[in-house]
Amino acid sequence: MKTVTGVTQKETLKISEILAGEYDGCEVKVNGAVHTIRDMGEVAFVVLRKREGLLQCVYEEGVTEFSLKELKEASTVEITGRVNREERAPHGFEIRIRTIRILSEPAEPMPLQISKWKLNTSLDAKLNNRAVSLRNIRERATFRLQEGITRGFRDFLYSQGFTEIHTPKIGAKSAEGGANLFKLEYFHRPAILQQSPQFYKQMMVGVFDRVFETAPVFRAEKHNTKRHLNEYTSLDFEMGYIDSFEDLMSMETGFLQYTMKLLEEKYAEELRLLNIQLPNVDSIPQIRFDEAKQMVAEKYNRQFRNPFDLEPEEEHLIGELFKEDYGADFVFVTHYPSKKRPFYAMDDPADPVYTLSFDLLFHGLEVTTGGQRIHDYHALLEKIEKRKMETEGMEHYLSAFKYGMPPHGGLGIGLERLTMQLIGEDNVREATLFPRDLSRLEP
């Protein structure tokens, strides 16, 4: 009986194994995609693209047992050759090629020059050719960093006793949400796509005390801006037994601290490729919503329009002000007006016009919304009544409260927005593998 016993060591080497130095002078085997070929006459540089980066291989006429003419860019190959310490090669090593075995070949020449340092093309062209444009090593680095953020979020929360949950994305119609929900037919019944795991994560706080989820959410908003997506990945947590909503901001700060360290340690190459300075997360200022508005109005001599709303322009200026005056990359803006928050937000007992809630701004853009929630069943019903909402479709949610819930709160982080601010881009699509917006449903 043939059996499978686990991962077996491959003969082909990783870049890190070559760079470790112990193979210097040895014949080795490597594989990868032919990223670019630079023909210099008697020698040619064949650069392989591997998941860790680029590897320079040297083709020498008469030495390499293969005809250079038969080698195409975008082929994938297996190469044998001698490891050579060479200062001018990236990372100080190259492979002097003895043999080349073709693993696969492209059918057509590349539509984009992916081997350029910067892809010299429009965002639209990049998105239309995502499977190709991301072969540029700087383009793909963004998504390696995005992995680091998600991974940091989960690993940090595991260490803090959170349980990961998977909640359904298809749901029954409910009173909450309404216009911003995508609708679908579910076996002849009307259904919607969830715009957030909010209700589910709250229900699960009564079970696991602390829960998180990293999953897609869907918003049928007709915004066509640089910072909106109709489907995005939300990093959500919900946390019971809090003493105050400030516990949530502490937890988020802990996540950011953990994650920046993780990026520094495990994603250094990507940070280098994109020339990223990690933001300061040792200490994040917090400021009340009304005070932040006041500060911005004074410093930038702005008209104070709606006292209960924060315009994108104001968010931007708060970011600017805190960077200039306090050297801060992040700012927690707290105590949002109750009428701007959902019914389940806990009003501030000291002044119920405001809530025990916050947004986190990163360089002037909202990347998180969070806050304490109402945990008492009767208080929740009162708030619903005060807002003249229907409880239809919320029976299951409410019943969790009927049977007792700890004081709790939570937050949601937009993964793509956080990534975009980290890499210093101004369009969230740059930080989305396959964006979905008003006009884009493919690829």
Added chain:
Amino acid sequence: MKTVTGVTQKETLKISEILAGEYDGCEVKVNGAVHTIRDMGEVAFVVLRKREGLLQCVYEEGVTEFSLKELKEASTVEITGRVNREERAPHGFEIRIRTIRILSEPAEPMPLQISKWKLNTSLDAKLNNRAVSLRNIRERATFRLQEGITRGFRDFLYSQGFTEIHTPKIGAKSAEGGANLFKLEYFHRPAILQQSPQFYKQMMVGVFDRVFETAPVFRAEKHNTKRHLNEYTSLDFEMGYIDSFEDLMSMETGFLQYTMKLLEEKYAEELRLLNIQLPNVDSIPQIRFDEAKQMVAEKYNRQFRNPFDLEPEEEHLIGELFKEDYGADFVFVTHYPSKKRPFYAMDDPADPVYTLSFDLLFHGLEVTTGGQRIHDYHALLEKIEKRKMETEGMEHYLSAFKYGMPPHGGLGIGLERLTMQLIGEDNVREATLFPRDLSRLEP
């Protein structure tokens, strides 16, 4: 300026801190939900439910500064009291209560007796009251183990150089799939929910070499069985530069080995609660599809009906046979008939009636489908033509192949099915937080 500097140590203790022993005899603070109250007259046992498990607290009349009558089950509380080493308490420690502070109270008595060892109620009742039924510590343990599986999958794949991706769940209509797709309207255009990240993860193999995703998938199948869900969590990976489809089975076996160790180390309490014996994953037998059919026909004296199909009953018998004859919990069944696999499956060059593919059976149930894919553009077009399929809607997918792709393959694991087999349940809904099926759209 007030600032947030990260997670601060709470005064309240975790169960693990109490069990470490150093607080023996000390007054401490703990919080939790009142799981059950057993009134014995002059003393009462107040059992707190915390995320790590149960904690026995002792109420003593005249000592505890609180009236027992005012304490309700399902309240959440903060208790101060002295740690007492007590053999008869679970885990050997209890808290002798001095004060009780109520954090929250339920509005109504519980609809289910969650403190019972086994919840004595129907699956339907459990699902209807999910937010309550999961407060039973054995019920919730299932989902802690489910966390462990997902966590093991990701951590193992990170260690193997895989990159995590997030692919869109809303997509344009395509030729593939068809009847089993949920349809929705996307800003006045027809759209669908993805039944798998297949196309996207393949496209990303050309970028990152190895990718994975853990995300929901949607299938509008009208099956109403114990093992089908219309929305489930799929653990998917796709891997480039494989030498053979057997590399995929090796990687999956590596994942299972890593994960069973993780469960043993970090989820021992949950394994104990559910009395689970971890399956043997040191060495997993592999058997060809046609041979497996033959073996089952012989051993169980079954009629050999369709030679190109494996019925659920046959899968079950394969599981039984391999358990009996080889002590195997898992079996890889390889070389499925080409006509039973999607167009992108790589046919076996030695016999194109079959494919270089496999299913993994766990105690006789399919928990994984995987295999090598066609990586050559022209070969892919030929297969599509041979099947008389349209390429409409697949242009982006196909263009990735046009510009070169390494030999690759991958697999998808049904998280809920794997969990269900691990805990030895016979209905996948037992291993789904909020199942979606033909009749269930709520909670």
